[in-house]
Amino acid sequence: MGSKNKLKRFKENESFKNVIQPSREEVLKGLSLRGEWHSFFENNNPIILELGCGKGEYSVSLAEKYPDKNFIGVDIKGARFWRGAKTAIEGNLSNVAFLRTQIELIDSCFGEDEISEIWITFPDPQIKYKRTKHRLITRPFLEKYQYILGNDGILHLKTDSEFLHGYLLGLLHEGNHEVLYAHHDIYNSSSPPQEATAIQTFYEKQYLEIGKSITYTKFRIKY
Template identity: 50%
Template sequence: MGKDKLRRFAEVATFANVHQLDEGKELKGQWSLKHFNNNQPVILELACGKGEYTVNLARLFPEKNFIGVDYKGNRIWRGAKTALDENIRNVAFLRIQIENILDYFDEGEVSEIWITFPDPQPQISREKKRLTHPRFLEKYKFILVEEGVVHLKTDNDGLHAFTAEKIEELGLNLHARTEDLYKSELVDDVLSIKTYYEKKYLASDKNINYLKFSFK
């Protein structure tokens, strides 16, 4: 592991806006009250990487709380440091494996979920690791409020199609779908937030897929 990664791992452990592993379990059911000291809605970005979406959403919506979730501390470091440097108080990060999310959030604690450019896990043998596989969807359904929505942005056409298929199979409520976001009427200030990877995809003339759905 490079010196930069080691330094970031060490630094991120000292950040007040980052919770890691068992430490985050203590906040289950009380994220707004215990971490953010308010009663604002909680929104998650799963597989947040460097946290660009988390931080930019927090800038746009100071009346809501945003938590970026990822397992790679050296990536989380970037978003967490930006939030600290800019004194963005409605941002937190949680370093965990997403499959364990029920250990960290209670029933109906989350109002919205963003999944932005996750690993598409294209191999059939890794289908269960896709973040929109039914085993993950069941977890999201539990932690979301009744009217809560899930957003997926991805450059991967296969993951987009897989997710749309599962939405139909499970009888979920599809609110929006496009295979080319920036040529659609859906794009707005929120959907036009671009992550590091999205900028690379767009520079290569790659289409960006988007889905929005709910369980009710």
Template identity: 50%
Template sequence: MGKDKLRKFAEIATFPNVLQMEAGKPFKGQWAATFFKNDKPLILELACGKGEYTVNLAKLFPDKNFIGIDYKGNRIWRGAKTAIEEGISNVGFLRIQIETILEYFDAAEVSEIWITFPDPQPQDSREKKRLTNPAFLARYKHILKPDGMMHLKTDNDGFYAYTLAQIELQQLPKEKETTDLYHSDLVDEVLSIKTYYEKKYLATDKNINYVQWRFKKDA
């Protein structure tokens, strides 16, 4: 590991808005009340990378709480540091493997989940790692409120098609979808937030896919 990564890992250990691994488990079921010390809705960004979406959503919606989740601490460092420098108090970061998310969030604790430009895991052998495979979708449904919303932004057409197929297989209600976000009428101040990777894709004229859906309410 390079010196810069080591420095960032050491620094996030001192950040009050970052929890790593086991340190996040005591907040399960009480993130709003205990971590944020309020009763505002909780929104997650999965595979948050540098945390651009997490931080910018928190700026747009001070009446909500936001947590960016990623395993790579050197990436989380950027978003967490920005939030501290700008005094954004309704944002936190959690360094965990997303596979373990049920250990950190209780049933119906989360109001919305964003997945922004995750690794598409294109190889067939890595389907279980795709963040919209059935096992992951089941986890999200468990922690989301009955009317909770899911969002996906991706430049990867194959991963987008795979996600749509999973939504169709489960007959989940789609709210919005497009294969070319920035040439659609869907783009607004929320969807126009751009991550580090999205900016790189747009610079090469890559289309951006977006879909918003909900889970069916249990009978």
């Protein structure tokens, strides 16, 4: 994407009522919406996050499918989720928003027990050992998620990386967390969960076309 196009999208994001773009300093102080997200949506419906939302297509599709829930796509790359934000506005979807921030600051953006579910869809597996801390499912990240979810909150990891799937299952077993569903190839499962197969991202469709397995894990964190 050219720099001019990026700048144009950044500028347009500023005019979108469904886009929140705080500075890092604002987030570190505690985002003003922290604990107040229901007032942003003007309802008390459950709030669900998609972390590393990319172009926002999954968040928008979830919002279309579940109008009685609120969705927030989180990503640091605003020029990418511009597409999702624009699609949501064009479709008059008032139950989806986008937050531009770093995911390691997620507990400064949302209050304790404020979130009902978290989706992590096709994150970079960060396979190299020196990149371990950047995986979105390390122990420190899980602790942050548990804070904003509480003990009843649900997480979903959907990935084409068998490495990341196995790494997560190891963490969950080690921490005695609750695995609600896990499969290394959901589209070849005898009873695939509808919530995990009903929506497919652009890249997911490409993976399936070349015969790549899609893994899925649904779980709760218990601390």
